Amino acid sequence: MASLILAESAIFTIFVVAYLFYVGKSLTGPTPGQVLETPVFYTICLLSSSLTMHVAGNFLKRGKEGAFLTLWLLTLLLGGLFLFGTGQEWHRLIYEKGLTISTNLFGTTYYSLVGLHAFHVTAGLLMLLIVLIFGFAGRVHRDQSGRIEVLSMYWHFVDAVWVVVFTVVYILGR
């Protein structure tokens, strides 16, 4: 998983480089300062989901499967909430502000970067859902802690990427 994270970091780095390179270079259309709203609440959701997942993993290592499942479900819900928030933001940007992926450089780089991250969140949520289903079927026990830990690494990575994307897009880029 560490190797996969290293490889994925390289992909995200290239998209971040493209984003930063093109900051301020759009010839037309809305600029970040005009249309972006900092998604503080949804960011807190996503970052808290890392915390809940960590605690869930600890519960599982101690054999407390009920607590594990509860916190795992909470992680999933927080992650889902983040995705919902992203979708809401995009809806607003597309329909109210007229910013699409083809509008200008900002649109292209913004949707690609945030979209790539959202795709990774979605993939992570899918894996979390699979674990949840297995959990409800009573098949996730202390022995599976190692696998849960590997999955947690991926989820924490997705969170870390969001910290970088958030900083680049909503703080530096404006």
Next chain:
Amino acid sequence: MSTTAIAIENLQSTAKPWTETLHDWVTTVDHKRLGILYILYGLFYLLIAGCEALIIRIQLTHAHNNFVSPQVFNRMFTMHGTTMIFFVVMPILFGFANYLVPLMIGARDMAFPRLNAFSFWLTALGGLLLYFSFLGGNGLYGAGNAPDVGWWAYAPLGAKAFSPGHSTDYWTIALLVSGFGSVGTAINIIATVLCMRCPGMHLGRMPLLPWLNFVMAGMVLLAITPLTAAQLMLLVDRYQGGHFFDTQAGGSATLWMHFFWIFGHPEVYVLVIPAFAFMSEIIPVFSRKPIFGYPVMVGATVAIGFVSMSVWAHHMFTVGMNSYANSFFAITTMCVGIPTGIKIFNWIGTMWGGRIQFKTPMLFSIGFLGQFLVAGLTGIIQSAAPVDWQLSLSYFVVAHFHYVIVGGIVFAIFAAFYYWYPKVTGRMLSETLGKWHFWLFVIGFHMTFDIMHIPGILGMPRRIYTYEPRPGWEALNLIVTIGAFIQAAAILVFVYNLVISYWKGAKAGNDPWDAWTLEWSVTSPPPAYNFARVPVVASRRPLWDQKHPEDPDSIYE
């Protein structure tokens, strides 16, 4: 300690139906079978990409030739380059890595056997997708066709406006898919090397082949992924109206070049480091001396891995970067030659004072040494940006990189074939045919690629489908073409050798070369489980210790 197979007496069996054998091979997760599948796949595409090269050479034999149209010529050099790098050399090297790394570290398989199979099939199907473009793609000129934008697909040629139809998309998606396969294999190699070494084999005792493949795998993780990112951006540009490389919206075509070469340069080191691995295993055995300077070999390779990530823009000296950038990349490019040179000295140091056996693997290794050295030197020539301004986009560059890839990497691959074929199949390749293969190939190689430098210096550009009859160009191009056909003949001898020796070759036994690494301790071919009992090693040459208990390496290390 016995690491050989356990024999079971009086076993009776009937032959399996061929459908069952086919099913076993298609669904295998055994690293040895996947290795063989990778290698056979690469060999198949070698023949196809070789034919594409011959078509290029025939077209360039004399001025104003019309053997193929310009459109077809563009497709030929695009497909030749793309196929050779992604579907010939990478599969063959991954195949050898898959086969040998677990055996050499005393493991029973790779860390993630199913990921291994998945990675192979991703690569295989990526190649098929690329070649389907001949039937399904819609090139610039209407009829279904293959990509024709060069293997680097520079912006804005790759944009929808300049490459309508789908030929560029076949290029993009085929490489995207096989890129995922490569990343999967890299993850597998890293996990295997870090977690599955047998007892006693700490990293300082691991043979150089697993070490160098480990470095290569790390580079794959960081090099292939920028290409993946750039290709995703290209797809966004082509299909979603994005502007990543669209200068009319303020985008930058140079950005594609940066992203592509951030991939492209480490990629060629990904190709060459496994070749170094083969040399580091083969040269010692045929010099009857352990490798000179093992720690430095590892250190130099790691250094190459790092420095090579910082040299990419030497492919862009003529693009118009400022002089600070040009100087930086010129300096880093020269620096990457230093650890490489150290490795060459170490191989020579291994041979010095040894008792050289001029068997076919060693012949190819010696060819590698001299040719890779010259190739590196022509690279250093071009690392000086002003010199590169003259030579860029000329046949000098083409001669340089073919010298590295064919004169270096392909020679190392041939050496590896002759060395490990007995282990994989249980039969020796014919030495006579091997020597024919070697000498024909050396003559053809030098005829083609030594001469090719000259038209480059005289100013013949790359990527042109024909040329004016300038003084000297026609004669030189003719010689280059003849050399290409001699190389083709050598390859046919090689393929014939591979096929005929499978049935008629001398039986090899466990250890035909009197070598020292763990793969030679098992039968040829190895049993499915590799080792009946997991070996325990005490030195870098566990088989030397086994064969010479009175003078084991372990007392010196």
